[in-house]
Amino acid sequence: MRNKEETLRQIMQAAYETFAEKGFHQTSLTSIAQQVGISKPAIYYYFKSKDELIKSLFEEVSQEIHTITSVYPADISRENIKQCFYAIGENAIKRQVKEPHFNQLFNQYILLSSQDTYYAEHLATIQQNYFDTFYSFFQHAVDRGVIKDENALIKSQLLALVFDNITNFILTNVTLDYEAIWREAVDSVLSGIVIHE
Amino acid sequence: MRNKEETLRQIMQAAYETFAEKGFHQTSLTSIAQQVGISKPAIYYYFKSKDELIKSLFEEVSQEIHTITSVYPADISRENIKQCFYAIGENAIKRQVKEPHFNQLFNQYILLSSQDTYYAEHLATIQQNYFDTFYSFFQHAVDRGVIKDENALIKSQLLALVFDNITNFILTNVTLDYEAIWREAVDSVLSGIVIHE
DNA sequence: GTCTATATGCGGATAGAC
DNA sequence: GTCTATCCGCATATAGAC
Secondary structure (H helix, E strand, C coil), X not given: CCCHHHHHHHHHHHHHXXXXXXXXXXXXXXXXXXXXXXXXXXXXXXXXXXXXXXXXXXXXXXXXXXXXXXXXXXXXXXXXXXXXXXXXXXXXXXXXXXXXXXXXXXXXXXXXXXXXXHHHHXXXXXXXXXXXXXXXXXHHHHHCCCECCCCHHHHHHHHHHHHHHHHHHHCCCCCCCXXXXXXXXXXXXXXXXXXXX | CCCHHHHHHHHHHHHHHXXXXXXXXXXXXXXXXXXXXXXXXXXXXXCCCHHHHHHHHHHHHHHHHHHHXXXXXXXXXXXXXXXXXXXXXXXXHHHHHHCHHHHHHHHHXXXXXXXXXXXXXXXXXXHXXXXXXXXXXXXXXXXXXXXXXXXXXXXXXXXXXXXXXXXXXXXXXXXCCHHHHHHHHHHHHHXXXXXXX
């Protein structure tokens, strides 16, 4: 006899990987069941439908997003602010290279969002939260007298857009020097607003 | 009796719109046939399979991309270079708002590319070409003595990434001042390299 | 409570009539 | 060039074994 929670986790895990690699449609419940070692209808004991499984996975992935985007260093100074920003990008690039599945899956939900209001609404929240994180990072620096409060909102949004698209392009066959692009973005955006005493 | 070319165009047109709105999987050949006013198997006279139809549409969309990305003004001067860049973004934003189907469809092909090498290879070429366009724009300005040849490759790629992601985010429910972000990107990237005599 | 066996219906695909 | 008939596979649903 199997353990209920264990089986559930295995289904989620198999779904996560196969959906990311092959896409929702190209992944049959049969193949997920096979990976887990159960029969296809057994999945229906855990999920009302394939769409429910996809939705559950989305909720899990949404949680993870928060932990990813909500990390920012405690101490920002004139000396280390660029390094802080550099590090944010470098970490994301490394994670993306190491774990492409996450974003591959996430991109599928973004596509779903143009066809399904449920995903559209939830993703809008996530993305808004993502922009907010960058903005609060800027405000944090402003509060500490590290940078001037000049166009901070737009600048933070600009960096967020660059950051996001770098992680997207890593998934493609286009090889660019993404770290250099990120550093250039940070340099360009901060040039002129970092206070040099 | 129907006209062959006319029917083909109608199938492509219906596919274009429905695929963009509902996605490849959620669009059945039956619904396309209904829109055109023919029966489902009739589509198989024009396309070997649904995948073939999707691929044909891709080739058509690929053509259009070239015409979109390969426009750049003939005369760049110190006085108008920022305006030129601003205009590129403004045009793209306007087009995107007016015609969201194009990018919605295109994004689906990007997703396919992580599952299918055919699309991966062709998209890599398109995206490479897209970066090249931005770079040659920079080189053009360098050649005319408008900007310094400082980090031009990375800067051009940075602008290309911003440009691309702005058009993506317009499709979402996230409303930002995209024109302002684009102008900020242009200002940030060009600040320091525009030659002031 | 956990799963298997089995049934239904839809969408993609093919053969062949007109 | 288009249609009818038909096949096959998969998502889905339910009945019931243990």
